[in-house]
Amino acid sequence: MDELLAQFLVEGRDLVAHAAAALDMLVRDSGNAAAIDDAFRAIHTLKGSVAIFPMTAAERTLHAAEDVLERARKxxxxxxxxxTDGLIACLDGVDRWIDAIERHGTLGTDADGIAASLIARLPGHAPAPVVSRSAATPDWARQLADGAEGAVVAFRYTPDPDCFFRGEDPLAIVAAIPDLLRLDIRPAEGSWPALDAIEPFRCFSILEGLSAAPLEAVRAAFRMMPDQIALHRFEAAAGAPATEAPAEAGAASTLRIDAARIDALADGIGELLVAVHALAPLAAQAEAHDRVLAGAVRTAQARIERSAAELQRSVASVRLVPLAPTLRRLPRLAREIAATLGKSVAFAIEGDGLEVDKQIAEGLFEPLLHLLRNAIDHGIEDPASRRAAGKPPEGRVTLTATRDGDAVAIALADDGGGIDPARIRAIATAHGLLDVDAASQLSDAAAFRLIFVPGFSTVETVTGVSGRGVGMDAVQAAVEKLRGTIAIDSKPGHGTRFRLRFPANALTTRLLVIEAAGDRYGVALDQVVETVRVAASALLPVGEGTACVLRGRTVPVLSLGRLLGGAEVPGAYAKLLVTNAQGERVALRVDDFADRIDAVVRPPSGLLAGVSGIGGATLLGDGGVLLVLDLPALVA
Structure with a gap:
């Protein structure tokens, strides 16, 4: 992808999110002057950005929206x-066009028609006529290029008289033009005004100049004000020498790095951790021959571990990205879904400035979108039903992101009709998932978990938007792929809240090394509730299985060795690893517990990709491969 386009996609979407937040505030308070200014600045800047690319329809739409906001400011x-609705529609249209430019490199053949319909929704606005650019080179451009050598670009920059009020500095803008050969400053009115007639806060100059840079590079310097610039490129005849270019503007303080390089650095951290783990057995071997040497090895190991940990924290911080770009499309989609269903819904996002690992940010959109669809479609009631229930006709859906210790917590809550656990039990019985006795013994929390069973649905007719339960197994799979968990709180008549938790650091995984069936395996510590040792006599047969009582609860016990196709080591005591499976506690009997290590877990590939219950693999310090188990998949 072109570097300039990649930068635009990031900045353009940030500007859309900024403008959307301001317009959302104007929906609640149409006279909020600060929100009007924020929306104007974001749309004005976005208009300049789209002008660099083949997005004429988007530029025209944003110009119309900017015109409406300018009149509101005055x-x-x-x-x-x-x-306000018209402005939101225009912004949504531009948001879709940005997606289209990323996917296809063009806005589509119907872009002009869409732009016309969007502009028509703006009250009191007459779309600005499209100015055709003549191929003839004007005199001012010829005069500037006279005597220059090689290919040059002549520019005439006519700043808006009120540009100072928007924080624009015409001289700084021109100074940023690469390969600047000449700069002339002329009065806009033909002659300079008298000193006592000068208004110091209004710009009355025209800046003309010449650059040896390519046309697109010069155009990029004026991307924020495309309607104030005229450019002409031609091959100038050899002649007078070019004027010396002024000093370049200060270097940017932000460095953009390809994500693949960060991933490669993360892989290097993994290799370093493997090397660090290899020092412990070397020290143990040296102990039998030379205690001084063993002590020196352990000292070096401690120093390397501290440095590796610091490097790991640094790389992990570089991988942090704000949630805002991931969530930016949800407000627009919420409006579209609600409009399709004929419902009135207010959607709010809190905590989108929270930074998370890029792997989590990249994988979070799809499950959240599905939860949002379900919340609006089958959570929020229609306005008439809400009035009958004593609720305001407008439903509310809130997405909240917070940091909770070493985890990222995300909640999506609605104030709709909620989920009835009795109805869940009845549907499960009717579909043959449970018998009547088993369904009656389910707790409400366990009944809610049934909506994650593939194909389970609480609706008889699924709409075109979603169906609560249909596809929820995909949501759970997507969350667990990110090493996350999902829980449900719901009260009939009052709404539903989905709670998602993800590890804050996705770079390395804290593993508990265990032994089962004669081999070593790794288990992610965030899948471990606790580890306990009980007398073998405490394991009692229950039906066709085995269970024990832990902390006052009866917990089923499975043999991990047998699940893996081997056998378990008998003994007077049983070592149990307790985990969560489908919302319930399950204990796995293992042969032994070993070390806890930090490792970069690589996803399963090749033959391992088709093995259920394997979440990945990592290398140990002795060169051995450690398979990492996916406990929820293994015991499902």
Whole structure:
């Protein structure tokens, strides 16, 4: 992908999110001057950005939206609900066009028609005529290029008189043009005003100049004000020498790095951790021959471990990205879903500035979108039903992101009809998933977990938008792929809340090394509830299986060795690893517990990719391969 386009996709989406937040505030308070200014600045900047690319329809739409906001800023046209809705529609349209540019490199053949319909929704606005650019080179451009050597670009920059109020510095903008050969500053009115007639806060100059840089590079310097610039490129005849270019603007403080390089650095951290783990057995071997040497090895190991841990924290911090870009499309999609269903829904996002590992940010959108669809479709009631229930006609869905210790907690809550656990039990019985006795013994929390069973649905007719339960198994799979968990809280008549938790650091995984069936395996510590040792006599037969009582609860016990196709080591005591499977506690009997290590776990590939219950693999310090078990999949 072109570097300039990649930068635009990031910045453009940030500007869309910024403008959307301001417009959302205007929906609640149409006279909020600060929100109007924020929306204007974001849309004005976005208009300049899209002008660099083949996005004429988007530029025209943003120009119209900017015009409406400019009049609102000056007080000549107050924003009503229709105007705000039109602005939101324009922004949503541009948001889709940004996606189209990323996927296809073009807006599509119907872009002009869509732009016309969007602009028509803006009250009191007459779309600006499209100015055709003549191929003739004007005199001012010829005069600038006279005597220059090679290919040059002549530019005429006519700053908006109010540019200072928007924080624009015309001289700084021109100074950033690469390979600047000449710069002339002329009065906009033909002659300079008298000193006592000068208004110091208005710009009355025109800046003309010449650059040896390519046309697109010069255009990029003016991407924020495309309507104030004229450019002409031509091959100038050899002649007078070019003027010396002024000093370049200060270097940027932000460095953009390809994500693949960060991933490669993370892999290097994994190799370093493997090397560090190899020092412990070397020290143990040296102990029998030379205690001084063994002590020196352990000292070196401790120093390397501290340095590796610091490097790991640094790389982990570089991988952190804000959630805002991941969540930016959800408000627009929420509006579209609600409009399709004829419902009125207010969707709010809290904590989108929270930073998470990029792996989590990249995998979070799809499960959240599915939960949002379900919340609006089958969680939020229609306005008439809400009035009958004593609720406001407008439903509310809130997405909240917070940091909870070493985890990232995300909750999506609605104030809709909730999930009835009795109905869940009845549907499970009717579909043959449970018998009547088993269903009646389910707790409400366990009944809610049934919606994650593949194909389970609480609706008889699934809409075109979603079906609560249909596809929820895919949501759970996506969350667990990110080493996360999902829980449900719901109260009939009052709403539902889905709680998602993810590890804050996805770079390395803290593993518990265990032994089962004569081999070593790794288990992610976030899948371990606790480890206990009980007398073998405490394991009692229950039906066709085995169970024991832990902390006042009866917990089924499975043999990990047998699950893996081997046998377990008998003994007077049983070592149990307790985990969660489908919302319930399950104990796995293992042969022994070993070390706890930090490792980079690589996803299963090749033959391992088709083995159920294997979550990945990592290398040990002795060169051996450690398979990492996926406990929820193994005991399902």
């Amino acid at each position: 007080g000549s046209m107050p924003l009503d609900a229709a105007a």
